[in-house]
Amino acid sequence: MEALLKKARHITTVEEAQELLYSYHKTHSPLFVKALNLAKEAHVHQTRKSGEPYIIHPILVAAITALISNDEAMVIAALLHDVVEDTDYLIGDISEMFGKDIAFMVEGLTKIDVIRDIELIPSTSNEKLFTSALTFRKMLLSSIKDVRVLVVKLCDRLHNMTTLDALSLEKQLRISEETMVVYAPIAHRLGISQLKNRLEDLSFYYIYPDAYKSIDDYIVGNRQNLHLKLNVFVNKINELMKENGFLEGQYEVFGRVKHYYSMYQKMQRKGIGIDEILDLIAIRILVKDDIDCYKVLGSLHLNYKPIISRFKDYITLPKENGYSTIHTTLFNDEGIVEAQIRTFEMHKTAEFGIAAHWKYKDGRENNKESKSTVNLGWLESLQYQNESVEENYALAKGDLFVEDISVYSPMGEHFTLPRDSVALDFAYAIHSEIGNKAISALVNKRKVSLLTTLKNGDFVRIITDKNANVRCSWIDTVMTSKAKDGIKNACNYKIKECNHWAALNILTELTAVNRDDIEMLFDSCEIKEQAYKLTSNREIYKEVLDKFIEKSSLIPKDFVYPTETIEEHFRFIGNQEIKSVEFDYCCHPKMGDEIVAFTQEGKVTIHHKLCREAYKLMKAKNPMTFVSWVNEKSSRYQLIISLQNRKGVLAELLHKLASLDLNVLSIELGIHSSESAEFCKLEVETKEQNAKKLQEKLSKKLKLIEMISLNDAYKK
Numbered sequence: 054m055e056a057l058l059k060k061a062r063h064i065t066t067v068e069e070a071q072e073l074l075y076s077y078h079k080t081h082s083p084l085f086v087k088a089l090n091l092a093k094e095a096h097v098h099q100t101r102k103s104g105e106p107y108i109i110h111p112i113l114v115a116a117i118t119a120l121i122s123n124d125e126a127m128v129i130a131a132l133l134h135d136v137v138e139d140t141d142y143l144i145g146d147i148s149e150m151f152g153k154d155i156a157f158m159v160e161g162l163t164k165i166d167v168i169r170d171i172e173l174i175p176s177t178s179n180e181k182l183f184t185s186a187l188t189f190r191k192m193l194l195s196s197i198k199d200v201r202v203l204v205v206k207l208c209d210r211l212h213n214m215t216t217l218d219a220l221s222l223e224k225q226l227r228i229s230e231e232t233m234v235v236y237a238p239i240a241h242r243l244g245i246s247q248l249k250n251r252l253e254d255l256s257f258y259y260i261y262p263d264a265y266k267s268i269d270d271y272i273v274g275n276r277q278n279l280h281l282k283l284n285v286f287v288n289k290i291n292e293l294m295k296e297n298g299f300l301e302g303q304y305e306v307f308g309r310v311k312h313y314y315s316m317y318q319k320m321q322r323k324g325i326g327i328d329e330i331l332d333l334i335a336i337r338i339l340v341k342d343d344i345d346c347y348k349v350l351g352s353l354h355l356n357y358k359p360i361i362s363r364f365k366d367y368i369t370l371p372k373e374n375g376y377s378t379i380h381t382t383l384f385n386d387e388g389i390v391e392a393q394i395r396t397f398e399m400h401k402t403a404e405f406g407i408a409a410h411w412k413y414k415d416g417r418e419n420n421k422e423s424k425s426t427v428n429l430g431w432l433e434s435l436q437y438q439n440e441s442v443e444e445n446y447a448l449a450k451g452d453l454f455v456e457d458i459s460v461y462s463p464m465g466e467h468f469t470l471p472r473d474s475v476a477l478d479f480a481y482a483i484h485s486e487i488g489n490k491a492i493s494a495l496v497n498k499r500k501v502s503l504l505t506t507l508k509n510g511d512f513v514r515i516i517t518d519k520n521a522n523v524r525c526s527w528i529d530t531v532m533t534s535k536a537k538d539g540i541k542n543a544c545n546y547k548i549k550e551c552n553h554w555a556a557l558n559i560l561t562e563l564t565a566v567n568r569d570d571i572e573m574l575f576d577s578c579e580i581k582e583q584a585y586k587l588t589s590n591r592e593i594y595k596e597v598l599d600k601f602i603e604k605s606s607l608i609p610k611d612f613v614y615p616t617e618t619i620e621e622h623f624r625f626i627g628n629q630e631i632k633s634v635e636f637d638y639c640c641h642p643k644m645g646d647e648i649v650a651f652t653q654e655g656k657v658t659i660h661h662k663l664c665r666e667a668y669k670l671m672k673a674k675n676p677m678t679f680v681s682w683v684n685e686k687s688s689r690y691q692l693i694i695s696l697q698n699r700k701g702v703l704a705e706l707l708h709k710l711a712s713l714d715l716n717v718l719s720i721e722l723g724i725h726s727s728e729s730a731e732f733c734k735l736e737v738e739t740k741e742q743n744a745k746k747l748q749e750k751l752s753k754k755l756k757l758i759e760m761i762s763l764n765d766a767y768k769k
Contacts, residue, residue, distance in 0.1 A: 054247045057120055058215060061113050065105055067093065070112040078119035078128050084151060088129040091150070095140040103219035110212060111135055117208040121245065122408040124201065130158035131205050137163045161202035162209070165193060173231065190235045203239060204408055207248045210236045214255040229259035244375050244406030253314035261317070268313050271327045276310075283308035283334045286390050290336060290353075297352050304349075305339040305397075323758065329695045331732070331758055332382055335391040339400050343368060346394045350379055353392060357383035360693075362761040363391075368399070375402050458509040470507065474532045477503040480515045481536040488539045490517040504530050522665050523547065529745055544663070548647070551662050554671035555588040555649050560601070562652065562676040563615060563627060570607050577604075587679070589647055589662075591617075591626060594679055619683055623650075623659070626679040630655050640664035645742050650680035688742065689718070689763040692735045695756035696722075706733070709754045715739050732758060 057077065064070050071089070075081070092111050099107035115131040122128075129151060136142045137159055144163075148156035173189050197203055214232060217225045233256040240249035258265045272279070290306045311333060319330055338349050346368055353359070363382040371377040378395040395403065460468050460479055468482050476496060480503065481488030494501055495514040504527065507513065525544040528537050561571050578584045578600070587594040598615070602608050613628040620634050622644070632655035640661040642648050647662035651670055657678065660667035671677070696702050703722070710717055716738040722731075741747045744762060751757045 054117075054120060054251065057116060058211075058251070061116070061212065062215060064109060064113065067106055067108055067112070070109045070116075074112050074116040074119065077116050078125070080125060082125060085125055085129055088132045088151060088155075091142075092132045092136060095136045095142060099139065101216070101219065103216065107135075107139075110216075114205070114209045114212050117211055118205055121204060121208060121247065121405055122201075124408075126155050126158065127201050127205055129155050130162065130201070131208060133159050134162040134205060134209060138166055158199065158202050158205065161197055161199060162206060165197065165202070165206055168193065189231075190239065193235070193239070200243065200407055203243065204245070207236055207240050207243075207245065207252070211248055211252060211255075214252060217255075217259060225259045229256040232256045233260065240406075243408075244372075244402065245404070245408065246406070247404050250312045250314070254312050257314040257317060264317055265313060268316055268327055272310060272313075272333075279310055279334055282388060282390075283310070283336070286334075286385060287336060289385070290338065290392075293352055293356060294338070294349070297348065299340070299345075303341055304345075306336060308334060308336045310334055324752070325695065325756060325758065329756060329758060331389040331693070332391040335393065337393045337395070337400070339395060339397050341396060343396060346379055346396065349394050350381065353381060353383060353394075357385050359383055360389070360759060360761065362759065368395075375406065378403060458507060460507050460509075460511045460513050463512060463514045471532045474507050475504045475530060476501060476507060476513060476515070477527060477540075478531050478533045478536045479507060479513045481531070481533060481539045483515065485535070485539045485542075487515055487517060488536060489523055489543050490519060490521045491515050492518045492521045503527070520665070522663065525663065529743075547663055547668075549582075549585070551649070551668065551671060552585040552588050554668075555662075555677055556585045558671060558674060558677040559588065559679055560598070561674070562629075562678065563598070564601075564608050564612060566605075566607050566609075568674065570605075574601050574605055574607075588649065589681065591624075591679065591681060594626060615679075620657075622683055624681050624683050625650065625657070627652075629678065631657055633657065634659065636660075637664075637666065639666040644682060648680055648682070650678050652676045652678050687738050687740050688744070689736060689738050690744075690747070691759075691761040691763055692737060692751070692757065693732055693759040694735065695758055696731050696733055698731050703733075706755070710735075710737065713739075713750055713754065714741075736763065 057073070060073055064073065074089075078085070089112070093108050096106070096108040096111070101107050101110060111132050111134060114134065115128050118131040119128050133147060133151070133155070137144055137147065144156055144160050147159050169189060193203070210232060213228070217228060220228070232252050237249055237252040237256065240246075240252055287306050287308050294304055294306065316327060316330060316333065319325075320327060323329075340346060340349060360382040363380065365380040368377045368379055377399045378393050380391065380393055382389060382391045458470055458472055458474065460470060460474075462468070462483070468479060470478055470482060476494035477488060477491060480491040480494070491503055493516045494503055494505065495516065496505060496507065496511050498512075500516075523540055523543040525540065528540045528544075531537055531540065556575070557568065557571055560566075560574075561568050564571070575581055575584060578597070583593065584597045587597050602612070615626045615628045618625050618627075618631060620631055623634060625631060629652060631652075634657045636642075636659050642659065642661040642664075649660050649662050649667055649671070651658045651660070651667075653676065657680075659680065660670075694706065696706065707717065718736040718738055720736075721734040739747060741750075744760070748757065748760050751760065
C-alpha cells in the first residue's frame with residue numbers, strides 16, 4: 054500500500070495513472086476496458102481543484118481497490134463511482150452496459166454522497182462536526198447492504214486524503230475530522246488495517262499538525278537508530294526460528310516502526326512523551342499453521358522476558374471482525390519490542406479484513422461468487438471494542454464525545470450509554486432505585502448478569518428485587534458516573550447501617566447492659582457517627598468503650614475489660630472465651646474484606662460485612678464481637694517507570710515510593726527504548742488492594758509506563 058500511495062502522489066497524467074492501475078489489476082477483461090473508456094469519456098472535460106484531469110482520481114481509486122480485492126466488479130465500480138453523480142449518465146445506463154451487480158455498487162456509492170449531504174454539517178459551518186458525523190456513520194451502516202460498497206468508498210476516501218493540499222485549511226480540517234470519526238472506524242470494523250492506519254495518519258496530519266510534526270521529527274531524527282535495533286532483533290529472531298526447526302520458506306520475519314496515530318494515542322492515554330513509549334518498533338512473525346504460532350510464542354518467552362499484561366491471544370479468541378494474532382511484548386538487550394505472531398492466512402485477514410477471503414474467479418457478472426451482496430447485520434451489531442479513536446480524540450481536544458451505544462427498553466425507549474457499558478449502567482440510567490434493586494437483566498430476551506457488556510441495538514429489561522444486594526466491587530466495572538455514584542451511595546449507606554447495628558450488638562454482648570441503654574449511650578456520644586465505626590477500628594473501639602465506662606453508671610462494676618486474642622488469621626477483642634472460628638456458607642470474604650463476627654457459646658462465625666444473611670442476623674440483635682484481620686493481604690506489582698538520567702534521581706524515586714507506603718523488593722536500571730529515554734523496572738509490595746487506586750496514586754507522582762500485578766500474571 055505504501056508503495057502504491059507513494060507512486061500515486063507524483064502522478065499528474067492519465068497515462069501514468071493507467072499504468073499504475075494495470076500494475077495492480079492485471080486481468081483486463083472486455084468489461085473492465087469498457088468501464089475505463091467510459092469513465093475517461095464521461096469525465097473528459099472535468100478537472101480537480103489541483104488542475105489535474107479528474108479521471109486520474111477514479112483510476113487511482115480503482116488501483117487502491119485492486120490492491121485490496123481481486124474482485125473485478127469492485128474495480129469497475131471504483132472506476133465508475135462518480136459517473137452517475139457528476140455526469141449525465143444514469144444508473145439505468147450503468148445497469149444496461151455493465152449489469153445489475155456493478156450498477157448496484159455504483160448506486161450504493163452515489164447514495165453515500167447523498168446521505169453525506171443530508172446528514173453532515175457542511176465545511177463552512179461553525180457547528181461541531183462530531184454528532185452529525187456519528188449519525189452519518191450510523192446511516193451508512195444501516196443503509197448500505199453490501200460490504201463491497203463500503204470498501205470502495207474507503208479506497209475513494211483514502212485517495213482523497215492524499216490530495217487535500219489543494220483545498221482550503223477549513224476544508225482540510227473538516228474532511229480530516231470526518232475521516233477520523235466515520236471512515237477510519239469503519240475500516241477498523243471491517244478489519245482492513247491497510248486502510249485504517251493510513252486514514253488515521255493522514256487525518257492526524259491535518260487535525261493536529263504540531264503533534265504530528267513532533268512525532269515525525271523524533272522518528273526521522275532517530276530513524277537510523279530505530280532501524281538498526283529492528284534489524285538486530287529481526288536477525289536474532291531468524292536465528293531462533295532456525296534453531297527451533299523452522300526452514301526457510303516456512304516462515305517470514307519482518308519489522309516496522311509503528312504508525313504515527315497509534316503513537317499519539319498511547320502518548321495521550323498514558324500522559325507521556327514520544328521518547329517514553331516503550332515499544333516504538335514491532336516485529337511480525339508469519340508461519341504456516343496455527344500450532345506453529347504457539348511454538349514461536351514458547352520460544353520467544355523462553356528466550357526473552359515478556360510483559361505479561363500485554364500478552365493477548367486473538368487466535369484462541371479472535372476479534373469479531375476476524376482478526377487473529379498473538380501479541381506479546383518482550384524485553385531484549387536493545388530495549389522493548391512488540392512481537393505479533395500469526396499465520397500467512399491470518400496476515401491477509403489482518404491487512405485486508407473481510408476482503409481477504411473474497412475469491413472471485415474472473416469478476417464477470419455470470420460468476421455467481423462475484424454477485425455476493427454481503428449483508429451488514431453482523432457489522433451493525435459489532436461491539437465498539439478497541440475502537441478508541443474518538444475516546445483519544447476527545448482526550449486530546451477536550452470538547453469531543455466518547456463513543457456511545459444505543460440500547461432500548463422493552464417499550465422501545467431509547468437510551469444512549471458509553472461504549473463498554475454493562476446492564477447495571479442501563480438500570481441506573483432508568484432510575485437510581487432501579488439500579489439499587491437490580492438483580493439480573495434480560496438482554497434480547499436472554500437472562501444475563503448485571504455485569505454483561507451491552508452492544509449497540511440491544512433490548513434490555515432489568516429484573517429487580519426489593520432485597521437486592523448492591524456489591525461495592527461493581528463500581529470498577531460500570532462505566533457511567535450515575536451508576537458509579539449510585540453504587541457508592543448505596544454501599545456507603547449499607548456499611549453505615551451495618552456499622553450501626555454491629556456496634557450496638559458488640560457493646561450489648563460485651564457489657565451485658567440493656568440494649569436500649571446502649572443505644573442511649575451512643576445517642577449521647579459527641580461523635581456518634583464516628584463511634585459506630587468501632588466495628589472495624591480497634592482504636593475507636595477502645596476509645597468509645599473507655600468513654601462509656603467513664604460516663605455511665607449502667608456498666609456493672611464487675612465488668613471484665615476486653616482483651617485481644619489472635620485465632621488463625623483473625624484478631625478478636627472481647628471478654629468471652631473463643632472455642633472455634635468458622636465461616637458460614639452464604640458469603641466468601643477474602644483477606645482484607647470488611648468482616649463481622651457473630652458469637653454463640655464460644656463459637657464465632659465470620660461473615661462479610663455486606664452479606665445479606667449477616668444483615669439479617671445484625672437486625673435480629675444476635676450477639677457479636679469485634680473482629681479484624683491480623684495481617685491484611687499484601688499485593689506485589691512490577692512497575693516500569695520513566696526516569697531522567699541525572700544525579701539524585703534514584704534517591705528521589707525511592708523517597709516517592711516510600712511516601713506511597715510501597716516496599717521495594719527489587720530494582721533494575723538502564724533499560725532503554727531510545728538514546729534519550731531511560732526506564733527502570735521495580736518489584737514492589739503494597740497493602741493497597743485496589744489496583745486502580747494504586748495506579749492513579751503512582752501516576753500523579755511518577756512517570757508510570759506500566760504496572761503489572763505479580764499476584765496473577767494475567768491480571769493487570
